[in-house]
Amino acid sequence: MAASLQTRIVNSIDRIPAAQWNALALGGNPFVRHEFLLALERAGCVGKAAGWLPNHLLLEDHGQLVAAVPLYRKSHSWGEFVFDWSWARAYDQAGLSYYPKLVSMPPFTPATGPRLLLAPGASPEVRARLSTELLTYAKSERMSSAHLLFLNDADRASLRDEGYLWRKDCQFHWHNRDYQTFDDFIATFRSDKRKKALRERRRVSEGGVTFRTLTGAEMDAKLWNIVFGFSAATFESHGHEHYLNVEFFQSVSAVMPQSVVIKLAEYQGHPIATAIFFRGDEVLYGRYWGAAANFHSLHFETCYYQGIEYCIEQGLKHFEPGTQGEHKVPRGFEPTTTWSAHWIADARFRRAIDHYLNDERAAIDQYILQVEEHTPYHRGP
Numbered sequence: 014m015a016a017s018l019q020t021r022i023v024n025s026i027d028r029i030p031a032a033q034w035n036a037l038a039l040g041g042n043p044f045v046r047h048e049f050l051l052a053l054e055r056a057g058c059v060g061k062a063a064g065w066l067p068n069h070l071l072l073e074d075h076g077q078l079v080a081a082v083p084l085y086r087k088s089h090s091w092g093e094f095v096f097d098w099s100w101a102r103a104y105d106q107a108g109l110s111y112y113p114k115l116v117s118m119p120p121f122t123p124a125t126g127p128r129l130l131l132a133p134g135a136s137p138e139v140r141a142r143l144s145t146e147l148l149t150y151a152k153s154e155r156m157s158s159a160h161l162l163f164l165n166d167a168d169r170a171s172l173r174d175e176g177y178l179w180r181k182d183c184q185f186h187w188h189n190r191d192y193q194t195f196d197d198f199i200a201t202f203r204s205d206k207r208k209k210a211l212r213e214r215r216r217v218s219e220g221g222v223t224f225r226t227l228t229g230a231e232m233d234a235k236l237w238n239i240v241f242g243f244s245a246a247t248f249e250s251h252g253h254e255h256y257l258n259v260e261f262f263q264s265v266s267a268v269m270p271q272s273v274v275i276k277l278a279e280y281q282g283h284p285i286a287t288a289i290f291f292r293g294d295e296v297l298y299g300r301y302w303g304a305a306a307n308f309h310s311l312h313f314e315t316c317y318y319q320g321i322e323y324c325i326e327q328g329l330k331h332f333e334p335g336t337q338g339e340h341k342v343p344r345g346f347e348p349t350t351t352w353s354a355h356w357i358a359d360a361r362f363r364r365a366i367d368h369y370l371n372d373e374r375a376a377i378d379q380y381i382l383q384v385e386e387h388t389p390y391h392r393g394p
Contacts, residue, residue, distance in 0.1 A: 018079065018139070020146045021071045026050040026083075029071065033078040038133055040165065041294025042126040043272040044119035045083055049265060053120055056261035064088040065120050070150060072143055080143045081130045082161075086154075087116045092256050094123035094336050095162045095180060095353045100366060104157065109359065111157045115150075118162040121256040123184075123336045124298050125351055128161045129168045140171050148175070148356060159356040169352050177354035178367050181374045183381055185339070185346035187317075187332035192325050195318075198345065206389030210344060213310040214318055220308050222278050222285070224319055229266025229273030237263050240275060240287045243303025257301075262289070276319045280306060288315045290323075297324050299334035317344045343389050348381045 023029060031047040039045050050067075059065035065085045072080040090097055093116060104111035117128045129143050151159040161168065161177075192198040199207050232240070241259040248255045266273040274297070278286035286304035290297055302316050317334060324332050334341060342348075355370075357363040 017074050018072045018142060019074075020150075021073060022150065023069050023071060024067050025054060026067060026069060027054065029069070029078065029081075034081065034130075036132065037078070037081060037130040038127065038135075039130065040127045041296075042124075043269060043291045043293050043298075044122045044124060045126055045130065046269065046272075048268040049119065049272075050083060052261055052265040052268065053257075056258055056264055058257050058261050059085070059120050064091065068115065068150075070143075070147055072139065072146065079132045079135060080139050082117050082128060082143060082147055083119065083130070084115055084117050084147070085120065086113045086156075088112050092121040093118065093160075093162060095160070095182065097160075097355075100158075100362070103365070104362065107362075109157070109362075113154075113156060115147075115154075115156050115159040116162065117147075117160065122298075122300075123163055123351075124333055125163045125165055127165050127168060129171060137171075144172060144175050151356065152358070155358075157358055160353060162353045164352050164354060169354070172354050175354075175356075177356050178363065178370055179374070180353045180355060180370055181377045182351045182353070183348050183377055183384070184333065184336055184351050185341040186349040187321055187324070187334070187346050189324055189328075189330050189332075195322050195325060198321065198325065201391060202345070202389045203391055206343060210318075210389070213313050216309045217311055217314040220280075222280050222308055222311065222314075224315075225277045225279065226319075226323065227275040227277060229270035229275075232263075232266050232273070232275060234263060236275075236277075236284075237266070239284050240277070240289065240303075243284075243287050243305055244289065244301040245303070246305070247301075247303040274323065276315055276323075278304070278311065278315050280308075286311055286315050288319065290320060292327075292329065295330040297327075297329050297332045299332070313340075313344060317341065317346070321345065339384065342384060342387050345389060347388055348384045350377075350381070 026047060034047040043049055053059045068084045068086045070082040070084050071078055101111040129140055131140055237259055241262055245255045272291050274290040274292050276288045277284055285306040289301040290299055297320055299316055299320055304311060320332050357366055
């Protein structure tokens with residue numbers, strides 16, 4: 014088949030039939046679905062003005078899509094969460110341009126998932142061709158670099174011998190060990206840690222806060238304005254504008270209603286806080302949070318404990334609550350490795366970055382070992 018494959022770059026996901034794109038092996042990940050990527054485009058969250066120009070790479074066989082890389086031409090490094098600002102500064106100091114660069118990830122979404130999308134049953138030859146075409150395109154466009162961020166294990170294994178530099182990082186994830194109830198989960202904590210977690214939950218409930226769980230289908234325009242307002246205010250309090258807008262959330266909840274999960278905290282019948290989640294086949298992803306009231310432990314309850322309960326009720330295997338945050342560890346989240354692959358065109362910078370990443374990986378390994386000492390679970394013999 015490889016001889017008949019044709020490469021094509023498209024500057025909008027809308028130019029690809031949704032059925033063909035979603036027929037690729039997406040691993041149950043909501044963020045690489047056609048609907049999610051198209052909602053970002055139509056809401057203006059990505060595009061040339063946003064510095065995320067779609068450059069999706071396709072492999073087609075007689076017009077039929079057989080493989081793809083969700084790909085963006087970036088004019089900055091915002092919204093990636095694999096921080097390479099120092100690399101860009103070094104390029105600038107050397108009189109070189111780091112931007113534009115190529116980035117493969119769902120915009121603003123630091124969640125592990127597939128980046129090399131293949132038709133079910135595609136041969137290893139097709140996967141190898143896809144990787145080759147990505148680098149060929151990067152070179153033909155004179156890109157400084159190409160980055161595949163938050164790779165899953167299958168993609169990482171297939172790219173191991175392709176000349177990429179590897180960057181290791183740590184997030185904090187929750188893993189469902191076949192818990193039947195929240196009590197089953199919390200029983201795995203050491204006594205002092207269990208008491209603290211339960212006390213946090215009681216403070217919220219005794220404060221009169223209740224929760225509703227809503228899917229995208231149950232969210233109307235009024236509720237989305239309230240929920241997005243909470244989230245936007247959180248960004249503003251940190252001196253930033255929200256990456257997304259309410260039009261995106263309204264759109265994506267309409268086209269992917271079962272993938273959107275809202276935990277809405279209420280006090281005396283009025284919304285006071287929210288956590289916005291997306292769910293895949295096996296994973297719950299925490300994405301955004303905001304509150305209009307200050308209740309003790311409300312953030313922990315809304316974003317973490319409510320999410321854990323949801324995973325147990327729904328039988329989801331993992332919960333990825335987002336980047337950073339050692340405060341997640343006492344609440345049952347464990348250090349989990351994430352990986353990104355980086356192709357650097359300039360040989361001199363490649364050597365320098367390789368040396369830096371070797372040191373960084375060693376530091377991350379040491380950090381993970383230190384954090385593991387502080388997880389709340391019972392110690393083995």
